Amino acid sequence: MRIIRGLLATAAVTLAMPAAGQDAATLAQRFGALESIRQLSMSPGGNYVSIVAPDKTGGQVLYLADLTVPGLPKAIMRQGQPDQQLRWCEFATDTRLVCMVTLQMDEGGETLNFSRLFSMATDGTDVKQLSARNGGRSLGRVFYGGGIIDWDLPGKPGKVLMSRVFLPQDTSGTNIRSKGEGLGVEEVDVTTLSRKLIEKPRSEASEYISDGHGNVRIMGITPRDADGYLRGKVSYSYRKPDSREWEGLAKVVQSDAGLWGGFEPYAVDGARNVAYGFDDNNGYSALFAMSLDGLGSKELVLGRNDVDVDSLIQIGPSNRVVGASYATERRMIEFFDPELKKLAAGLGKALPGKPAISFVDSSADESKLLLFASSDVDPGQFYRYDKTARKLEPLLPVRAELAGMKLAEMKPITFAAADGTQIPGYLTLPPGSAGKNLPAIVMPHGGPGSRDEWGFDWLVQFYALRGYAVLQPNFRGSAGYGNAWFRRNGFQSWRTAIGDVNDAGRWLVSQGIAAPDKLGILGWSYGGYAALQSSVLDPGLFKAIVAIAPVTDLEGLRADRIDYADYPLVDRLIGTGAHIREGSPARNAGQIKAPVLLFHGDQDTNVKITQSRLMADRLRDAGKQVELVEFQKLDHYLQSNAARTRLLSQSDAFLRKAMGIPAN
Incomplete structure (x- = not known):
């Protein structure tokens, strides 16, 4: 419990303690305060947690908590620019973090949005931009700084698969050969920044989905018209195991009402050789599994006749699919993983107020879990659960200002x-x-x-x-x-x-x-x-x-x-x-x-x-x-x-x- 007290003490540095009384000004200040936690992540070994928290000035602070020793989490980075936001940080290894920052820039009265990824050591040093830098011959600007599509490359610790926007190059008067333009995928070392092209850029590519173990299995193509406008459709292709050839999988099309119809893949299960995705089932969105073996078989995994099944539940560095969710009167999660299903049910009964339980992250072997519990009258608390020790420990409340307040049902x-x-x-x-x-x-x-x-x-x-x-x-x-x-x-x-x-x-x-x-x-x-x-x-x-x-x-x-x-x-x-x-x-x-x-x-x-x-x-x-x-x-x-x-x-x-x- 020494660790828990340390974490709460640190939260008090950035958040005012609850004020006495419930007059209008006090309530407005307490409820107007931002959540004390923006995002948490667990290291592959399960012994460290990164914490992205807002500060009073509108910036953000990145903390690192060592759960194996007593003491306060350490603030390892501060982002204080109002036009820059630290959105999230995830562990690539136990000693290296990857973070995403969004930036806004005013240009001729128009607000432009940019995103960039960077990596850093867990002590806050050796900060490096992970998003590729474009040379002076690039034609245009990159707004999207790429995303990590796979954190778990077998036998390659510290390397990730990362999407990248390639710009066309002005090669006139040189011997430089353009690498093409559009969205591609690179294997990137988060420490050395060495890069290896995995998927060549395609001008209309909009998405790549990995199997969570280093293999790109699905590609989305979003066609544009001659003026560069999106046409309101996405075509998905897939690869069979051990193949580099793309084959047709599905098409998604926007209707005149704004609805998107067709099988939309979200994740790949390499062991089952299927893509999980959502499609219409008697007028409601449902979760399906489509085979990636060339037969095109499609299995209904979870559907209802009253509400849409709309969320996929994944966990760990490999983003393993463990369940799906939907909202009736309350948000409900149906776990496909028997162990997590039993654990979630037990925790939901054991914790005060029978809150809703969601799993946030896990160690690489899933023996240690980060979870979040909240309800209508409880803003929520983060916990760490150790499966081996069967031990549940509270970590951080989301809104420390509201502690002890009686809220409305x-x-x-x-x-x-x-x-x-x-x-x-x-x-x-x-x-x-x-x-x-x-x-x-x-x-x-x-x-x-x-x-x-x-x-x-x-x-x-x-x-x-x-x-x-x-x-x-x-x-x-x-x-x-x-x-x-x-x-x-x-x-x-x-x-x-x-x-x-x-x-x-x-x-x-x-x-x-x-x-x-x-x-x-x-x-x-x-x-x-x-x-x-x-x-x-x-x-x-x-x-x-x-x-x-x-x-x-x-x-x-x-x-x-x-x-x-x-x-x-x-x-x-x-x-x-x-x-x-x-x-x-x-x-x-x-x-x-x-x-x-x-x-x-x-x-x-x-x-x-x-x-x-x-x-x-x-x-x-x-x-x-x-x-x-x-x-x-x-x-x-x-x-x-x-x-x-x-x-x-x-x-x-x-x-x-x-x-x-x-x-x-």
Whole structure:
């Protein structure tokens, strides 16, 4: 337990300890704080853990914990630039880490995103860029710095398989021979940086999948048109064992609704000689195994007739497939590995509150495991489990600020839409509340191709502890419930999606949960769009609107992608027709009656800040009450303690004023 105390003590260096009291300012500060852990990784031997954690300034710190000796984890690297983010670090060997950094650059008013990989010794020294450097004759720039597709090369410790974008070269006046252009694969030594070409670059290659033991078995080809735009289809090829010839495997095509259809491979099991992937099964996504022996046989591994099976569970340096998951009322995992299935069931019963259990990483031999346990009333805790010793040790909490706080339970519910369809959702009431005559918030999720799930949610918990009932509807247009539920997505089928959102508010009132004059709506991204558009459809329903990074004009959203290769995909998702005008809140600002509060980061590349600026201008022109808060140098996710604290505090005060609730 000495190690555990050391880890917690280190967490306190970067995170403030819980403050006394639960007044508005204190709660906003505690819930606005970023998670104390961004990512964890275990060394191949199982004795070390790397920890990527945010600091108070918006940067990140990389720690190394030696689990074999007492003492504090050591901070081995700090990343303090606001436009650079340390996303993850993984062990290539027990003494060498590989990390990924994303960078943003403003060029002519356009925010450009880059990623780069680098390697370093586990004491923080000998830092080297792992992403290939392009010479002065390269034509163009590389935004994607490559990715590790295989960490476990037999007999080659310290070497990985890494994808690389090759640029065309200007070879005029030289004897240099171009290596080609496009995405290829190299074998790279993470210490010496020696490189060996494994897969020659192909101009339309978009993906390579290894078997986890050094063999590239699947390649994805994404064709483009003459202007460089993606065509909305991916063709997958495979190799038989001990062959270098590519053969056709499957095709995936985007529909006019934005859905992708066809077998999409995610992983290869070399021992079984199959590819695991997802495909349609009676209108729902299911997990299949397709043979890679030339026969093309396809076996249903896991499917359901009520929700999509949407996630593959892998573990260890070889990314061994051990299960799959889906979300009903809760996220469920079905393990194919009998030992892990038994272990997960036992841990789920043994840990307090019967939390959801997920395996994060493992040692190379899988004798030591990193796992994460959380629930609706528990932000979560990381643990280490030693199979040999049968010993479970807590490592780090995700949100140290919330330790000891009584949080609000999230309960699955259904409510009837106007046409009688039962809409699933989650209702969270203030702790100890009778659940009657409360101020309430409808909180539609982002996406639109997403859904809400049971579990801890910092936004929901803040508002619940401030006395609001919060309802999160999985309206039609949400993902996870099959193709029929997704319909033509939440933009093209906006009347149905937003109708369901509004019916969530009406249900709160009809059940006596919400006081009719104290009903607000708040959403992020597509959820912000839904919050604004809800009052276009029914101007009198909500008394206050909070929209964070919202889409406000569908044609503008389309235009924002015209210079990007995925423009046809976005164009197809948005579609054409009367819904462009009718379904854009900025074009219908005059119909909105409730006061509006907007938040947006000025470096947002998912939804540009021009969307919120347009909405604010249109509302002001219509004589409506609106305020726009712009966060400098922040993206779509507002990864800043100060920004999130302000968002919570200011939105709470705004909602209370609009609903006539005394500030406290």
